[in-house]
Amino acid sequence: MSEEKIKLSCSGLNLWFGKKQVLKNISIGFPENKVTALIGPSGCGKSTLLRCFNRMHDLNPDTRIEGKLLLDSEDLYNRAISVTQVRKRVGMVFQKANPFPKSIYENINYGLKINGIPSAERPAIVESAIKESFLWEEVRDELKKPATRLSGGQQQRLCIARTVALRPEVILMDEPCSALDPISTLKIEELIRKLKEHYTIVIVTHNMQQAQRVADKTVFMYLGEVIEEGVTDSVFNRPEKELTRNYISGYFG
């Protein structure tokens, strides 16, 4: 673990929704080409933290953010960097699969178009993105069909393909499997393990088994604070803090 490079990090991060402080002095780093899981009970700020990294909170005028967030050594909140650039480099997969009400092909093509990729290059990128997401075999003949006809698991993989197509550096996943059945979940997890060869992945999950199955590193949060972080195996098997031990053994949460 010592020689790993930190791809994405924050230090001294505080966040308020109106008057309520949701994140308290958070400092963590996410290692490159690794999967990091954020776990903790509902409302502990996992998703809120995740959304800081692609500036999704910009949309909410009530939010106030303090602290430093870095991608490599670049400040994500630097005024000189456009928010659309940030979101292209830091992609996001949401809790509920949210394909656009368009065709399967258009769902991926849209992001490419928006980001000014020449139309001649797009079909190849769309195809490879769908392949990377292990969806190609299932949809190769149906690219013109509405994405909403796909099953929940397929929709979520399409959303991952949509993110991957932009060649982001980091992929944030906000409980990507919470609405899926076990088989679809397994497929997504398999996909996550493959994706980490090329991307740095941060995943929020409520499912402890899932964290243990996919994550290299695990961060336990409680009431807006990071309680414990470390290699997944040691966080789950040899937790240092009482709170962590209680949570992972199911006393609360």
Add this chain to the structure above:
Amino acid sequence: MQIRARENFDRTFRMIFRATGFLVIAVLGGIFIMLLYNSIAFFVKVSPWDFITGTQWNPSGRAASYGMLPLLVSTGIVTLGAMIIAVPLGIGTAAFISEYAKPGLKNILKPAIEMLAAVPSVAIGFLGIVIVGPGIAKITGQSNGLNALNGAILLAVMALPTIITVAEDAIHAVPRTYREASYGVGASRWQTLIHITIPAAAPGIIAAVMLGVGRAIGETMTVLMATGNVAAFPRGFFHSVRTITSTIAIEMGEVPYQTTHYFALFAIATVLFILTLAVNLIGEYFVNRFRKFQAA
């Protein structure tokens, strides 16, 4: 005993409300039958073909002619003009309120727009005579500005509240997740609005436009005051026109009872009724599609 009383109470009110519900349907049907009944009396005298395709409306001349085409085209021109003005403005305003306006501004804009709908049509007619008319006259060098364009502008003002309110609801109802997905791939607000939010809200927006059209077609007092009311065949936006509604309003008071002319007015009213009914049904259809889409 108490339970019995409550059940009776319940039953009584259910009957009352059912009765009022049926009454609405009965009134609608009654109006249609009344129009149709009187129209038939007209079509006994004048062939429907001549009535629809005739280019001259001159019921009081020596050789009376009952061609409704000029009226139909007048209504069409004024409505079309109103929509050309009101649709882009309405959708734009709706998008602004829903996507861009800060809560403070929104709280002023929304009631203000709803209040615009409450302005009586006669008052809007004054606006046409006092401000819009002279304005058009000045620009075009005509002696007065009472023409189709004037009517279209006023009808646009009247249709705007309907269009904005319904379109805003439709845009606002687009799931947040669509917008997030779009922002998530790096789209700007504008790109998200144009490529994702408005297409997703399209059925609702079409419904908004249809309801606006319905409002414009049926409006009487403003067009009567502002369009000049010349029953000649309309030649464009800068000429006086006379719509179906204003023709009925002008002539109904003067016409001798149960003459061909009298029945003719029922016939054009029937055409108007069918027209607005069709537009409203189309609007309803899209509203329903929109609801289904939301549920999915």
